[in-house]
Amino acid sequence: MGVKSVFTDSLQIGSFYRRLNHQLLTLRQYVVDAPMDYASSGVDIDAEGAAIASLIESLSGSVRKPGTRGAPVPLPGGFGGIIEFGDSCLALATDGVGSKLQLANQLGRYQGVGIDCVAMNVNDLLCVGAEPLAFVDYIAVPETDPETHSIIGGSLAEACRRARITLAGGETATLPGIVTELDLSGTALGWFPAGQAITGEHLEAGDVIIGLPSSGVHSNGYTLLRAIVEKSGLSLSDTAPFDTNHPGREIEGANKSGATLGEVLLNPTRIYVDPIIDLIDSCRQGNGPCASEDIKAIAHITGGGLSNLLRLHDSLGWHISNPLPIPPEFNWMSETGPVEKLEMHRVFNMGMGMCIAVSAGVAEKVENWLADRLSGTRIVGVVTDDGHRVTHVDSEIAFEHY
Numbered sequence: 001m002g003v004k005s006v007f008t009d010s011l012q013i014g015s016f017y018r019r020l021n022h023q024l025l026t027l028r029q030y031v032v033d034a035p036m037d038y039a040s041s042g043v044d045i046d047a048e049g050a051a052i053a054s055l056i057e058s059l060s061g062s063v064r065k066p067g068t069r070g071a072p073v074p075l076p077g078g079f080g081g082i083i084e085f086g087d088s089c090l091a092l093a094t095d096g097v098g099s100k101l102q103l104a105n106q107l108g109r110y111q112g113v114g115i116d117c118v119a120m121n122v123n124d125l126l127c128v129g130a131e132p133l134a135f136v137d138y139i140a141v142p143e144t145d146p147e148t149h150s151i152i153g154g155s156l157a158e159a160c161r162r163a164r165i166t167l168a169g170g171e172t173a174t175l176p177g178i179v180t181e182l183d184l185s186g187t188a189l190g191w192f193p194a195g196q197a198i199t200g201e202h203l204e205a206g207d208v209i210i211g212l213p214s215s216g217v218h219s220n221g222y223t224l225l226r227a228i229v230e231k232s233g234l235s236l237s238d239t240a241p242f243d244t245n246h247p248g249r250e251i252e253g254a255n256k257s258g259a260t261l262g263e264v265l266l267n268p269t270r271i272y273v274d275p276i277i278d279l280i281d282s283c284r285q286g287n288g289p290c291a292s293e294d295i296k297a298i299a300h301i302t303g304g305g306l307s308n309l310l311r312l313h314d315s316l317g318w319h320i321s322n323p324l325p326i327p328p329e330f331n332w333m334s335e336t337g338p339v340e341k342l343e344m345h346r347v348f349n350m351g352m353g354m355c356i357a358v359s360a361g362v363a364e365k366v367e368n369w370l371a372d373r374l375s376g377t378r379i380v381g382v383v384t385d386d387g388h389r390v391t392h393v394d395s396e397i398a399f400e401h402y
Contacts, residue, residue, distance in 0.1 A: 036227060036337040037347075076199055076314070079127035079300060080190075088191050091130035095120040096185030099222040103266055105181045107236055110148060111253055112268035113184055114155025115162070116219045119269035120302070121188035122163045123354065126276045127298045129198035130190030132163050137170035137186040140179045144172075152184065162271045196284065200297035200312035200357070205385035207296050208363035209309075211324045213376035214353030215249045215270040220303040221347040225265065225333060232336050236262030242328045248376035249327070264329050272354050275373040279356075279366070289369040290362035296383075297357040301349040306390050307399040312357070317384040320392045324351040324380060341396045357383055 064071040066084070073082035073089055080093035097104075097116045104113050114137075122132040137156055139149070149172070160167045165188070217225065234241065237260055244251055244259045251259040251267050276298065282288030283295060297312040309318040330351070334344050344350060358366050363379055370377040384391075390399040 093124035115268035118159035125190035211380035
């Protein structure tokens, strides 16, 4: 082989490796910058919805006949379940903390998880106009740890104080080989006078949506959130890489010198019993800012984000024209993922943990009444009659199914 041939081959080989390196860099850039979503992180909301629908279809009807105690009361939307109980109705909700517990387990920080567990249940009860009364918890662990159980017990007790309910009992199961880390769930019981459920069936176009601010991420979307944290390369014990200040909320238990990323992401879910039950009770008693029938619907903005609004009526729509301010952790998550706007609003609460739809004529009175009790509450939108969908001031955000 001549010198010229070797030189030519070397140039060709060098050119090949330069092209290959460019292609690898391009691929790496695509992988790094490709938008993340809940499904690719391990939770497919659509598949989960289909599974729940299949479960419901396979359930047999109640053996309790209408008009008897324990008979089911039809409930559109699915925020809890209702049964008859004489002149009253009882409402039940069951839920858990979910994969937020994996962050708590990683940090050994359990002071807020009992609050999360109670909040996820009692906030659902509020959506049917039920006053929460009692709660039972279920703790599953691979091995018992008295210190951890003591911390969780204190957290549950604080949650019950905030929710104004009785901790009526519970169960602790030690399940080595079945569970690998602590799991926590529970069930809440509530009540309301028969015939006074808040279901959304009386909604009409022009009704006004009032948003109540969240305390942060609450207890949904943590599978995606954990993937984002992993990608960021940050430790949960690192100082949060953003300004954690946000109007109307505090990071519970955070060091005054600056909250860590873990402290922000583990901030307990807000419990909305005080403002919402006080509103409902005062209106039922005739001394509130509106008549009880003016409170048309209540939604807990959990998994599914703004699409939860579609559970409240089968034909009307919802337009968010003045969304609540977005807490800074959501902006960091969106940029770090990256995660597209639509997916963020489908997975997370984005600053609005609950919302109430009321008659237009009383909206400002109700808004002011609630804002006096929970700072940051305000009118965020309106019920529409232009199709069963959620629209937003940001045209990239729209939902046509839950």
